[in-house]
Amino acid sequence: MSGLIFGLIVWIYCMQTAKTEIATFLSVFCVLVFSPIAYFKVFWGIKDEISFKEINKTNIKYSSRANHIYNGISVGGNLYLTNNELIFQTNLINFTQKHEFLVNLTEIKIVSYYKTLGIIENGIQIESETNIVEKFIVPQKEKWLNLIKKEISG
Template sequence: MGTEKMSQIATQKVSYARAGIQMGLFFGLLMTIIFSFQAGRWDGGILPGIIAGTIFGTVMVWFAKRQASKMSLKRPDFGDEKIVLEGPANHFAGAEGVGGYLFLTDSKLFFLSHRFNIQNHELSIPLDEIQSVEASKTLGMVNNGLMIRRTPDLSERFVVFEHERWRDAILSAKANRTS
């Protein structure tokens, strides 16, 4: 295995851990507040909140890693296109955050949902159709959102690990395509 691939795997493991900690802290804080109200004391929800956050963060990291390994086995055939970046993602289809895997090739952004969704689908966005890319916050709090504008009235929202890395990679692939 090449040094570049090993470095990419190490970076991905760090981003999984960081995302798990962020999700666990957010969920744990929310559960602490809920459990405190249920207990009728501000300190009544601290321990249950910490436990719930730890379990939630761990389960979400396990699930994301499991989906990533499954998708590496079921990778779509992109023909001559080169894969620039790939990773687990959620695509918002209406109100549902559809779980799956996102691929950036040298000519398109491609989302493939996994089978555990109500709205299973594929989405292919040619880089030429992308007008803008923004790293954003999901629910206004978590730094993992990615907004892709196709037209002034049509945009696609994703949740990804390392949203700024995705934004930069998409913009770079788009710039390389036009040059």
């Protein structure tokens, strides 16, 4: 679809600035080249084999929409605080970065605020006993921080 749209835009532009034959050739070229490129760019890395852990709704202490900083990219989904785990699951929109993150609350060593780009304090970060740091952009960061600290302290 993106190749068709790009081809149409090129054709309209070339019709204004060049001959009809050039416009037609360039638009067909764009459709034939950019359609497969866009298709493979979007669908090449989709991971359908991932299945998320079933979360018992009665164990959820708090949840909200959140973004997980994953491979340097902010990936949208839902963050859940349960009786014994912190769980992040991507939403359906993020099909190319589909993943789940789970950490047992007993493995969390430090919970602190996180600054996006080192400027905007709009999230939390957790550090595990094995010194792995995970970052989340969340609404109500104070509530998340306090609830996680309360759960890990006892």
